[in-house]
Amino acid sequence: MFNKxxxxxxxxxxxxxxxxxLNTAAIDEYGSNNGGDGLSHPKKPGVDFSHGIALYLEEIxxxxxxxxALNNLSLYIEEGELRCIxxxxxxxxxxxxxxxxxxxxxxxGSVFFGQTYNLASMFTEEIAEAGIGRxxxxxxxxxxxxxxxxxxxxxxKDKRVVKSLFHQLDxxxxxxLDGTLQQIxxxxxxNKPAGLLSHGQKQWLEIGMLxxxxxxxxxxxxxVAGMTxxxxxxxxELCLRLKKNHTLVVVEHDMxxxxxxxxxxxxxxxxxxxxxxxxxEVQANEAVIESYLGx
Amino acid sequence: xxxxxxxxxxPRSAILIGLCFSVLLILPWLHLMPETSPFYLSAYWIxxxxxxxxxxxxxxxxxxxxGYAGILSxxxxxxFALGGYAFGMYLxxxxxxxxxxxxMRFLSWTExxxxxxxxxxxxWAMALVVLVPGLIAFIFGFFAFRSKIKGVxxxxxxxxxxxxxxLLFFRNETGFGGNNGFTGFTTLLGYDITAASTRSMLCFIxxxxxxxxxxxxxxxxxxxxxxxxxxxxxxxxxxxxxxYRTLWYKLSAWVLSAVIAGIAGALYVPQVGIINxxxxxxxxxxxxxxxxxTGGRGKLIGAILGTGVVNSVKTYFTVAYPEFWxxxxxxLFVVVTLFLPNGIMGLFDRFKKEKQ
Numbered sequence: 001m002f003n004k005x006x007x008x009x010x011x012x013x014x015x016x017x018x019x020x021x022l023n024t025a026a027i028d029e030y031g032s033n034n035g036g037d038g039l040s041h042p043k044k045p046g047v048d049f050s051h052g053i054a055l056y057l058e059e060i061x062x063x064x065x066x067x068x069a070l071n072n073l074s075l076y077i078e079e080g081e082l083r084c085i086x087x088x089x090x091x092x093x094x095x096x097x098x099x100x101x102x103x104x105x106x107x108x109g110s111v112f113f114g115q116t117y118n119l120a121s122m123f124t125e126e127i128a129e130a131g132i133g134r135x136x137x138x139x140x141x142x143x144x145x146x147x148x149x150x151x152x153x154x155x156x157k158d159k160r161v162v163k164s165l166f167h168q169l170d171x172x173x174x175x176x177l178d179g180t181l182q183q184i185x186x187x188x189x190x191n192k193p194a195g196l197l198s199h200g201q202k203q204w205l206e207i208g209m210l211x212x213x214x215x216x217x218x219x220x221x222x223x224v225a226g227m228t229x230x231x232x233x234x235x236x237e238l239c240l241r242l243k244k245n246h247t248l249v250v251v252e253h254d255m256x257x258x259x260x261x262x263x264x265x266x267x268x269x270x271x272x273x274x275x276x277x278x279x280x281e282v283q284a285n286e287a288v289i290e291s292y293l294g295x
Numbered sequence: 296x297x298x299x300x301x302x303x304x305x306p307r308s309a310i311l312i313g314l315c316f317s318v319l320l321i322l323p324w325l326h327l328m329p330e331t332s333p334f335y336l337s338a339y340w341i342x343x344x345x346x347x348x349x350x351x352x353x354x355x356x357x358x359x360x361x362g363y364a365g366i367l368s369x370x371x372x373x374x375f376a377l378g379g380y381a382f383g384m385y386l387x388x389x390x391x392x393x394x395x396x397x398x399m400r401f402l403s404w405t406e407x408x409x410x411x412x413x414x415x416x417x418x419w420a421m422a423l424v425v426l427v428p429g430l431i432a433f434i435f436g437f438f439a440f441r442s443k444i445k446g447v448x449x450x451x452x453x454x455x456x457x458x459x460x461x462l463l464f465f466r467n468e469t470g471f472g473g474n475n476g477f478t479g480f481t482t483l484l485g486y487d488i489t490a491a492s493t494r495s496m497l498c499f500i501x502x503x504x505x506x507x508x509x510x511x512x513x514x515x516x517x518x519x520x521x522x523x524x525x526x527x528x529x530x531x532x533x534x535x536x537x538x539y540r541t542l543w544y545k546l547s548a549w550v551l552s553a554v555i556a557g558i559a560g561a562l563y564v565p566q567v568g569i570i571n572x573x574x575x576x577x578x579x580x581x582x583x584x585x586x587x588x589t590g591g592r593g594k595l596i597g598a599i600l601g602t603g604v605v606n607s608v609k610t611y612f613t614v615a616y617p618e619f620w621x622x623x624x625x626x627l628f629v630v631v632t633l634f635l636p637n638g639i640m641g642l643f644d645r646f647k648k649e650k651q
Contacts (some may be wrong), residue, residue: 061578101536140533142526153526156519159539161547164520211538 045217047114047131049079054217054247055100060109062095069095070106071271077217082239082248084258086278087268088292093251096268097219101134102127113217122250129159133215137222139202143195147186147205150194151177154209154252176212183238184208185215200231207238207293220250224257236260255279267291301510303596312596316506319348323498326491338494345498345566347606348350348505350560354586354598355508357554362593363516364548365528368448370453371556373460374428377569378557380464383426383477384411385420386488388480397479398472408470416453417484423559425554432553435544445531454577459554461575474569483565488573494566501562505599508555512595525593585628591640600639 038048047054048255055077056178062070070092077083085093097106099111102124117130129136141150155173156163184204189197194205203223210218223239224232232254239261242248252258258279265282267274271290275282284290297307302316312344322344325336336344353375360366387396388411395407413419435456439449450540467473486493515521523544526534531541564570582605590601605627612620635641 008355060342124535125538125540128536134536142529142533144529145526149522152519153522153534154537161543163518164523164544165515165518165521209537243511288311 008094016019034160038046044268049114049118049216051106051115052079053077054079054114055249056110056112057096057099058110058112060096060099060111061107062092062099062104063107069271070099073109073272075266075267075273077247079247080243082243082250082261082263083249084265085249086127086253086255086258086265086282088276090270091268092271093268094221095271097134097221097249097251101132116176128213128215131216132219133210133213134219135203135206135210135215135221135223137225139199139206141194141197141202141205141209144193146191147181147197148177148190150205151180151208151212154212169188180208183211183241185234186239201226201228203231203235204238207235207242211242213244217247217249220248220252222252223250224254232257299515313467316509317607319344319502319505320499325501326495326498327636338489338491341494341498342566345494345501346563347603348411348501349559349566350583350586350606351599351602352501352505352562353556353583354590354602355505355512356555356559357517357601358581358587358592358595358598359512359524359555360548360552361526361587362595362598363521363528364545366451366545366549367584368453368552368580369450369577370455370457370580371552371582371583372575373453373558374432374553375560375563376460376570376572376574377428377431378424378560379475379564379574380471380560381423381557382420382561383480383564383570384414384423384471385417386480386483387472387477388415389483390479396472396477398467398475398477399470401526407430411470412554421561424557426559428553428557429550430548433546436549437542440542440545440549444647454580457575458577458581461572461577464572464575468545472571474571476569476573477564480565480568488565488568497562497566501566504558504562509595509599512555516595520544530600543595582624585624585631586627587638589627589631589635589638592636594638594640597638597640604639 026274054075055075057073057075060070060073061068073092074098075096077278084159085096087093095104099106100113102122103121106120108118113119113127113130113132117127119127119132122130142153145153152169152173155176156167167257178187181190184207186197186201186205189201194202203226207220207223220239223234227235236257239248239250243261250258250261262279264276265279266276267285269280269288274291275288277285277286299306299313301309302312303309322336323341325334325337326341328335328340346357353371356374357368357371360368391397394445395404399407406547414423441454444452452479463469464476471477481486483493483497518523523534523539523541526539527541527544534541560570560574586602586605587598588601590599591597605624608623608627609620631638637644
């Protein structure tokens, strides 16, 4: 039951030698061999989820000097899934997010986004461009900018310099903007500098930026930390709405929140997967109880 | 409506700014009035106004990278001087005619170095004015930004760059007139460079260039491009998580800034009649940052205002109390940093708020 890989797991470049050749070529073109400097603008083929898996993490190890943050971790996120990741402090949850977004390089192991993007050799900008969005643990919005400007920064599909020179606010973007503002309940604060928003509103604004960016895969790092119960409830609604069109990975401590949104929960401890299953299942798991309460 | 939008956010300030620019565009022609007229402006004033306007262009360029993108350059004097030298080469060739320029004959050179080729052509010289600062800024910026050099480290490198260039240009062997630089220009496109009409025209073109730089940069900063630059200043990392390749944004702003500074240098040289390596002195570049800080960072009009104010004060003090000028400049910087973090423009904003 626990730690079971989906049937179609294992990244095909590793398991299927004959189709592997084809895939490796694709990686060279779009993923790993981008000139290595994060500068080139490859023609984007769009991410390939043909095997039904959005994210492959295989045998990831991350060492910080003599401290091992992730220990031989393998994790597969299916397309359209909402996966919650819980675990005690220092379990490696944020490190995991850092590995996926290119902030931290795995010491070894492979990270693939769909079939073609080798995240372990891509830069943060390229990973974002490929379709992975992230909300940080601490709300990070552009405090000097208005709510609208924050959302518009996230909006353009093509974020190259040339596109930023003559672009005017088109009807499509305007509609998405209005819709997003409503969803994150900030319509009235549209011209307010983000720095003046409450903590909860900043969190929503950051989620709103993700909605504008509309990435394929969304990583949420503690989205309800520091929120009131009412705010938490609304955030849960937002997450469920996001789930309709996106694949989500949510790291959270708040069990009520997890209970409200989760299908499948992964428990991390000391950099490795301890258990996987529904919330009720993992809560009943001896090893999980041990790791949360045992120390 | 569109006209006022080009100049400022509110119609009232747009009218004020429009009036100021109109005055700047008209002033140069007062030099052509008969000397007995009460409106007559002497060559001294025309040159001074033209010079300050050219410097204001550099301040605009610096405000683009510092005020918006948050990249403090303490070496913009380099790009200014490179533009000045490129145009100075043309003026030197025009003065020398078919012969070698004087300073080369004094070094008993028999032929011109290769990089002087074509500089007798006005348009090639103009191309160099844009290309040389642009290319050097591109190469330097590319490696600096790619290596993620930021903040004070970046500023120190720009400072070192301009100092190194000054040392290079001081050498006679470099082929740019060494210590003396270029001077003693006689004609520009065949016109006598000291004639009243030429002076007026140069001053007018400088005013026009300043207006165009201002309007152009203002337009650019109101596009998404300006918003991205501001976001780079506030949190470059966050922006990368949104999928922006910030390197190209920084680099394009940096190169554009260098090009504007170069053009300003080219306008400056024929008006003051000399270009030498002292323009690359680090102190000059630091002074440019003081102009922008005094006027108000991140406000284009502030950069122009700051340049005008500081240089007017400088013109007065360097004549009246020359030995105190550097003390006053330093004092001004301290006062602005401590009490006017947003410069003179910040002061205006505060008044406006108190009124409301």
